[in-house]
Amino acid sequence: MVNNKYDYIVIGGGLNSLIAAALLAKKNNSVILFESNNTLGGMASTYEFSSGFRCNLVYDYIKWLDERVLKELNIKNNELEIINNDIYRISLDLEGKHIFFHRDNKKTIESISKISKSDADKWNDFTSFISKVSSFLKPLYKITPPNIQKIGLTDAISMKNLLNPILSHGTRGIADILRTLPMMMPELLDEWFESKLLRGTLAAGGIHHLNQGPYSAATVLNFLHQNIYSGTNILDAKFIKGGTNLLPSILIKKAKDYGVVIKNNSEVIKINCNNGKCDGVSLADGQLFFSKNIISGLDQENTCIKLLGNENLYPYVRTQLNNIKYRGSTARLHFALKNLPKIKGVNDDQLQTVFSISPSVNYLEKAYDEVKYGSFSSSPYIEFCISSLTNPSFAKNNNHIVSASIQYIPYTLKDNEWSDKLKKDIIKNVTGILDKYITNFSNNIIDSSLSTPLDFESTLNNTEGSFNHGEMTLDQFLFMRPTISSSQYKTHIKNLFICSPSTHPGGGLHGANAINMINEITK
Ligand SMILES: Cc1cc2nc3c(=O)[nH]c(=O)nc-3n(C[C@H](O)[C@H](O)[C@H](O)COP(=O)(O)OP(=O)(O)OC[C@H]3O[C@@H](n4cnc5c(N)ncnc54)[C@H](O)[C@@H]3O)c2cc1C
Structure with missing residues (x-):
């Protein structure tokens, strides 16, 4: 029975x-x-998006894993291998003046100095500042938030303890957190950097999975959330060996x-x-x-x-x-490729990383403008990985996979319905953008597959295709x-x-x- x-x-x-x-x-x-x-x-x-080609469904990398999960479930390092590459992100530039983000910040500074000496001089102070402000939030991530409607003495006392990391920095700590959280990304960046590419790269961290542009209030909160365990390796990305x-x-x-x-x-x-x-x-x-x-x-x-x-x-x-x-904002586009792609200005041994195309804050805001008025971005924020390098079983016979996250692709459109024709248009448009950065990209494609937030809702049942079950x-x-x-x-x-x-x-x-x-x- x-x-x-x-x-x-x-x-x-x-x-x-x-x-x-x-x-x-x-x-x-x-x-x-x-x-x-x-x-x-x-x-x-993971799933097979084209015959013989697999991909990670929504994401190719992780930022952090709660160490309590590993400890409580006794998951050993040899069971779950995390790849921490030295170059964890490359922000692409059309002229080839890319920014290479290294785990060793000295090398990141060297890369930034090629586009702005002033920005390079400020990088260490900026990363320390972000690391300090996000460290105030860290203890809050491990607890149940108080029930603000029925707050009692015990809750009030535990809240005071939670504020200790902030209070230990004196009034400066309180001012930093209260001032920073509600800011929009360009306000924060105005205080630090001049280079369009660096500002665009960092601003993209603030709009990640949001249906808001960088000029929206509190995009800095999302930036801190995404970097809560990055330390001074801002925009950190790690891979799970064998696939997510x-x-x-x-x-x-x-x-x-x-x-x-x-x-x-x-x-x-x-x-x-x-x-x-x-x-x-x-x-x-x-x-x-x-x-x-x-x-x-x-x-x-x-x-x-x-x-x-x-x-x-x-x-x-x-x-x-x-x-x-909820407002899902991100689509995934997977390409099955004949050969390992060549990226202009990047060596073959630097390809196992995250690439981002976010040339400026205004580029991102314009990408958002189109969504605000009911369409999708024609020049979207693109983040992509060659996932077959981390997961060789994803493609066979020296074929490769490029998987890209495309933002903003909304759940619904104002004057249109999602259709195969529209999806083909998006694939063609994104292919055209990638062609500018990847040598001979369109001729290297065997097949491709696009999933919009609407597709995610129908396969995963996450409302409006929101990856976070709510923005x-x-x-x-x-x-x-x-x-x-x-x-x-x-x-x-x-x-x-x-x-x-x-x-x-x-x-x-x-x-x-x-x-x-x-x-x-x-x-
Ligand atoms: C590798 C990776 C990295 C990520 N990194 C980030 C990040 O850095 N920042 C960020 O903001 N987000 C990130 N995300 C997105 C997201 O926040 C996480 O995927 C999140 O942890 C997903 O939560 P979950 O697995 O608990 O829920 P889900 O993955 O949504 O799982 C819910 C499950 O419930 C099933 N289900 C639904 N309805 C029913 C039903 N009626 N009956 C039975 N089953 C049902 C679904 O099929 C699904 O399998 C990441 C995602 C991935 C995959």
């Missing part, structure tokens, strides 16, 4: 769900996890070893509630499963509005949920993430918890959401 009663039901097979399921099972709970797709890993999956889906593969194994029952091809279509408590889920194939606790790795729209349903939502909760901004904006940050009444990984339903990136501390392949949630609900 099928066991249909568990201590915990986990919905979704993404990174955070897998971590949560493994940790709960490690604590001797019976756990079952449901994933609607055939494969687990969510956004960290190695991480979920390890987590699946750990979860199974601890006894988690994993069911793929099992879409949850309803969270069932009785007298204000949930008691189980219904699957698309009609099966029912029961549990005293439900964990969702989905976003708020999916968990609360779609799976709980209106009948289980209070009007004030519904209003707060409706106000969450990382100032009003959706810390105790306001995902909403002011649900920022403790809890919902208005007592035994329904959420561990997805819709919760604090937001997006990134780090797993901090799941670890924080486990600490909160098992304390």
Whole structure:
């Protein structure tokens, strides 16, 4: 007979769900996890986009992984190999005067000095400043944000402790953080740099995954979020040897070893509630499963509005949920290539890195202008990697893969519908841009495939194709993430918890959401 009663039901097979399921099972709970797709890993999956060619679905590199995940799940260095290349990013210039970002900042300064002596002189002070301001945020990333609506004495005392790193810098520390967070990127950059290329490269860090231009308020907050563990290697990028889906593969194994029952091809279509408590889920194939606790790795729209349903939502909760901004802004374009591409001004042994095309702040703002008026960027911000160098199994016979993230490609268009014709136009346009930087690029292409935010929503069920299950904006940050009444990984339903990136501390392949949630609900 099928066991249909568990201590915990986990919905979704993404990174955070897998971590949560493994940790709960490690604590001797019976756990079952449901994933609607055939494969687990969510956004960290790989897939075959053209016959014989694989790619990382949404991202080719990581910025940081919560060390608590590695420790608690006993993941060893030899299981998960992280590649920290010396040159971690190259910002491309049409004339070949690229900026090379090295782990050794002296070499980065040397590269910047070729375009601006003044900017090179300021680089060390700038990286120390960003590292200091983001270090104020770091302790906040490891805790449950306070419930600001019901703040008690214990919360108030713990908040004071959290402010210690800022206070230890005196009034200067407080001033730095209060002044910097709400700034727009050009305001911050005006205080430091003159070179268009350096300013454009850094500004791109502030608009990452946002449907906002660099001139929007608080893009510096997103910049700090993306650089929280970069230290002085601003815009850091690391690769997982073997592809990003190695991480979920390890987590699946750990979860199974601890006894988690994993069911793929099992879409949850309803969270069932009785007298204000949930008691189980219904699957698309009609099966029912029961549990005293439900964990969702989905976003708020999916968990609360779609799976709980209106009948289980209070009007004030519904209003707060409706106000969450998702607004997916990034498409992925994968190219299958005959040969290793040659990039003008870059040696072959420097190709295993992240390339960005963001020549100036104004270039990025203009890219955003088109989205503001309902279209997509004709000159987009492009970030690309030759992913077959890190993952040789992605392509065979000396073929290669270039995977690019294209921003801004919105979820919906004002006067148009997404169609194959429109997607072909975007591929042609981006190919034309890449041709300017990569020798003979268009003649090297065997095949290509574009996924828009709408495509991501239909395959991954992330609302509006948002990679972060909700944008990382100032009003959706810390105790306001995902909403002011649900920022403790809890919902208005007592035994329904959420561990997805819709919760604090937001997006990134780090797993901090799941670890924080486990600490909160098992304390
Ligand atoms: C390599 C990589 C690096 C990244 N780096 C950054 C970064 O630096 N900064 C940043 O802002 N973001 C980044 N992101 C994006 C994003 O923030 C992370 O992918 C995030 O961790 C994803 O969270 P998740 O895996 O928990 O959820 P998801 O990957 O969204 O997984 C959810 C899963 O639930 C399944 N599901 C959905 N509905 C149902 C249902 N009804 N029933 C059952 N299953 C369902 C889906 O199929 C999916 O598998 C990165 C992503 C990747 C892959």
